[in-house]
Amino acid sequence: MIESRNIGGQSRLTYGQIGGGPGSFIGPVHRAAIAMNNQARIVSGCFSQNLEKSKETARELDIDLNRVYSSYEEMAQKEALRKDRMDFVVVSGPNHMHYETAKSFLEKDFHVVCEKPLSLDLTQAKTLLKLSKERKRLFMVTYTYTGYPMVREARHLVRSGKLGEIRLVVAEYAQDWLAEKAEESGNRQAQWRTDPRYAGISCCVGDIGTHIENMVHYITGLEIKRLSARLDTFVKGRSLDDNAFILLTYENGASGSYWASQVAVGKENGLVVRIYGTKGAIEWEQENPNELRLSLLGAPQAILRRGNGYLSAPAKSLTRLPSGHPEGYFEAFSNLYRNFCVALTRFEETGTLEPRGEAEDFTDVLDGARGIGFVEDCVKSSRLEGAWVDATKISEG
Numbered sequence: 141m142i143e144s145r146n147i148g149g150q151s152r153l154t155y156g157q158i159g160g161g162p163g164s165f166i167g168p169v170h171r172a173a174i175a176m177n178n179q180a181r182i183v184s185g186c187f188s189q190n191l192e193k194s195k196e197t198a199r200e201l202d203i204d205l206n207r208v209y210s211s212y213e214e215m216a217q218k219e220a221l222r223k224d225r226m227d228f229v230v231v232s233g234p235n236h237m238h239y240e241t242a243k244s245f246l247e248k249d250f251h252v253v254c255e256k257p258l259s260l261d262l263t264q265a266k267t268l269l270k271l272s273k274e275r276k277r278l279f280m281v282t283y284t285y286t287g288y289p290m291v292r293e294a295r296h297l298v299r300s301g302k303l304g305e306i307r308l309v310v311a312e313y314a315q316d317w318l319a320e321k322a323e324e325s326g327n328r329q330a331q332w333r334t335d336p337r338y339a340g341i342s343c344c345v346g347d348i349g350t351h352i353e354n355m356v357h358y359i360t361g362l363e364i365k366r367l368s369a370r371l372d373t374f375v376k377g378r379s380l381d382d383n384a385f386i387l388l389t390y391e392n393g394a395s396g397s398y399w400a401s402q403v404a405v406g407k408e409n410g411l412v413v414r415i416y417g418t419k420g421a422i423e424w425e426q427e428n429p430n431e432l433r434l435s436l437l438g439a440p441q442a443i444l445r446r447g448n449g450y451l452s453a454p455a456k457s458l459t460r461l462p463s464g465h466p467e468g469y470f471e472a473f474s475n476l477y478r479n480f481c482v483a484l485t486r487f488e489e490t491g492t493l494e495p496r497g498e499a500e501d502f503t504d505v506l507d508g509a510r511g512i513g514f515v516e517d518c519v520k521s522s523r524l525e526g527a528w529v530d531a532t533k534i535s536e537g
């Protein structure tokens with residue numbers, strides 16, 4: 141079972157947040173996820189573009205109003221000068237803010253946690269990758285779903301060769317919340333996601349296609365060689381895509397198919413990953429995250445369930461409750477933070493960033509940059525009527 145640090149005592153690490161003001165979606169989830177581990181506490185923020193709204197959030201969180209700022213620039217500058225400066229920043233505003241905000245804090249030597257998609261384009265993503273190395277800062281990108289114990293089990297099964305050589309990947313992330321023009325009926329999340337100024341060059345691929353790309357890479361380690369994408373905009377008058385079909389070949393010769401949709405009526409957060417190898421297959425669904433289906437050639441199908449003794453150490457290490465008590469999205473999110481805070485604490489004690497072992501495993505700026513490369517490749521292919529394009533390669537150096 142997972143071990144919390146500092147239970148009952150005051151959390152040692154401190155953080156500030158950009159975004160997460162009144163009525164926002166993911167910002168409060170970050171705070172709840174961090175609080176579950178009791179490793180870090182919030183001390184500052186710029187939660188909204190509106191200072192009064194920021195203060196409203198700060199009062200709810202019992203934050204000193206002197207540490208509530210009117211912009212991320214002011215926050216980076218002023219927090220950097222404090223003796224009790226925070227340890228890391230959480231960037232949870234809309235996509236267009238990620239790059240400039242993360243860059244400002246890296247330049248002041250803060251560790252960074254940033255939402256996906258990492259940036260608006262690959263040049264920005266590469267700059268963040270380079271800067272985080274130069275400044276020797278930890279940089280987590282919150283691909284939430286990698287924090288589920290049964291995803292860790294899936295990864296363990298694939299990486300330990302249980303499925304044999306991977307041949308096929310079939311993955312999807314289907315939603316229906318943009319099936320109508322939600323952006324015109326006051327839905328703030330829909331407004332910026334469908335506007336290229338705030339979302340970037342893609343809505344559907346950037347918002348949820350990146351989760352598919354990351355999940356498949358996280359579990360299998362497969363590198364995409366080429367892809368062919370068809371992006372559609374089904375809702376009239378919308379300027380970005382709301383559905384994508386993508387075919388892929390991987391460097392090992394495997395084939396893949398991804399479907400991302402925000403207009404699939406009846407679907408909520410239907411991230412499903414199916415991986416087929418020469419000896420076995422696995423299937424995992426985000427909406428039923430405590431189970432993992434395992435098929436081995438010639439054997440009856442098995443359903444592995446979180447919290448049981450037969451699971452691998454990586455899956456067990458992220459489990460908080462006994463089997464049968466469901467864990468979900470908050471716990472998965474919290475697991476990423478738990479590992480990030482362990483890595484940060486070790487870094488502060490030893491001054492070394494690498495290597496990060498299982499207990500410090502989280503998706504990082506390299507994963508974020510790969511996601512941006514994927515978005516650009518999909519848009520490029522779709523503009524060429526689905527022509528096969530070579531995948532953008534992102535290297536760590």
Ligand SMILES: NC(=O)c1ccc[n+]([C@@H]2O[C@H](COP(=O)([O-])OP(=O)(O)OC[C@H]3O[C@@H](n4cnc5c(N)ncnc54)[C@H](O)[C@@H]3O)[C@@H](O)[C@H]2O)c1
Pocket residue numbers: 158159160161162163164165166167186187188189211212232233234235237255256257282283284285328329347
């Ligand atoms: N990891 C995941 O699973 C996941 C899930 C949802 C959203 N996200 C990502 O999180 C980000 C935010 O998404 P959301 O749905 O929470 O958006 P949202 O619109 O609900 O919230 C955005 C917040 O940012 C604030 N904000 C906007 N401009 C600001 C500025 N200049 N300074 C300070 N704050 C500012 C807004 O006031 C709001 O509080 C997006 O990049 C999205 O892709 C990730």
